[in-house]
Amino acid sequence: MFILAKGKSLLALLKFGKFGGVLISMLLSVGAYAIIYPWQFAIGFVLLIFVHELGHVIAAKQKGLPVTAPVFIPFLGALISMKKHPRDAVTEAYMAYGGPLLGTIGALAVFVAAYLTDSELFYSLAYVGFFLNLLNLLPIHPLDGGRIATAISRWLWLIGLIGGLFIIIYIRSILFFIIWAMFAYDLYKKYVKHRHHGEERFVTASFLVSAEPLIEQGYLIPGTEHKRELPFVTFSDLDGQQYVRVMWESLDFKGTVPLMHQGLIKRAHVTKLDHLQKETGLHLMIHCQIDYTLYQNDKYYDVPVASRWKFGIAYVLLAGFLVGMMALVHRLGDLNV
Numbered sequence: 001m002f003i004l005a006k007g008k009s010l011l012a013l014l015k016f017g018k019f020g021g022v023l024i025s026m027l028l029s030v031g032a033y034a035i036i037y038p039w040q041f042a043i044g045f046v047l048l049i050f051v052h053e054l055g056h057v058i059a060a061k062q063k064g065l066p067v068t069a070p071v072f073i074p075f076l077g078a079l080i081s082m083k084k085h086p087r088d089a090v091t092e093a094y095m096a097y098g099g100p101l102l103g104t105i106g107a108l109a110v111f112v113a114a115y116l117t118d119s120e121l122f123y124s125l126a127y128v129g130f131f132l133n134l135l136n137l138l139p140i141h142p143l144d145g146g147r148i149a150t151a152i153s154r155w156l157w158l159i160g161l162i163g164g165l166f167i168i169i170y171i172r173s174i175l176f177f178i179i180w181a182m183f184a185y186d187l188y189k190k191y192v193k194h195r196h197h198g199e200e201r202f203v204t205a206s207f208l209v210s211a212e213p214l215i216e217q218g219y220l221i222p223g224t225e226h227k228r229e230l231p232f233v234t235f236s237d238l239d240g241q242q243y244v245r246v247m248w249e250s251l252d253f254k255g256t257v258p259l260m261h262q263g264l265i266k267r268a269h270v271t272k273l274d275h276l277q278k279e280t281g282l283h284l285m286i287h288c289q290i291d292y293t294l295y296q297n298d299k300y301y302d303v304p305v306a307s308r309w310k311f312g313i314a315y316v317l318l319a320g321f322l323v324g325m326m327a328l329v330h331r332l333g334d335l336n337v
Contacts, residue, residue: 022050022069022070022071022072025071025072026046028072028074029042029049029078030042030046031074033045033046040121041121044125045125045128047106048103048132050072050078051102051106052078052102052106052132052133052136053070053078053079053080054070055098055099055100055101055103056095056096057080059094059095059096059097059098062094063086063094065082065095066082066084067081067082068082076175084240085240087240088299089300089302090151090304090307092150093148093149093150093151093152093311095147096146096147096148097148099133100133100134100136100144100322101318104133104318107125107129107325108126108325110125110129111126111325111328111329114333120333123332123333124333126325127326127333130325130326130329133322134319134322134326135171137319137322138164138167139156139157139159140157140160140179141183142179145160145315146183148315150300150303151303151308152311152312154301157183160183161183161187165180168180190296201263201291201292201294202291202292203259203290204271204287204288204290205255205257205288205290206285206287206288207253207285207286208284208285208286209248209251209284210281210282211281211282211284212281212282213250213251214250214251215282217250219250221275224273225273226272226273227269227271227272229267229268229269230247230248230268230269230270231247232245232247233245241259242259242261242262244256244268244290245257246288248286255286257290261294261295262295262297263294263295264292264293265291265292266291266292266293267290268288268290268291269288271287271289273286273287
């Protein structure tokens, strides 16, 4: 409230600066956690999350993948969005590993500070930092461990499905249970429901087009419930983004629809028309739908044996180190957890 009332220049800086969204979401998260925990712990906790997310950003930059700055969501953590998806499991695993790796380094720095100052606050933060990075290593998609598993063995997902449930029940986390349930449903769709045929999806788009070409040619204006198939072509750019270009020849119309995922196009069709009278004449709002089957590229998971071993060893070593550090912090800090 003070920032809103008195700090207009600061608010403007946060809003329009390159990292404005990051800082604002961080402040909101600190405020939310401070409702439950001491404000010093809330600040340290959010900073540890930031370091973790920064690891993902750095790894993505090293692989040449553009990503957004981290956005913090109170009580849910933080996330980054990829502007370009990885093309293979090795790249995905590399990006995923960067988060818990740098996050562990951040928690280790806090532990060193706790050991030197014998601070209960720092010991608590170090323990939570190690614990959260360890939880993120669970082989459950979309947690980091689930993404790292793509480069080791997808059988780890089965371990995460069974073993992860017991861990989540033990820690009594509603949030992680929701993540597990979504992961379980995704596996069901991928390997049971749509095992022999791709998952069917659709995307919709609307275009405002002048009706004058129809009027000039003497065609009747279609009604609002008019439906028809539309001819289309599909293509992808160099970044792998797929588009569908639909056409209506008598209207002299061409429209381009981006797809969220790569897919095999089944059909493009008009689902509804709206009539809009403007100063320039009658216009039609074309509501169209693209039906497609989700394309699964099996080569995505073709990982060299050497890379599988590297990621597997790194995964086990990091998980073991985190477990050991949690035990050490618990002993030195005399934490009641």
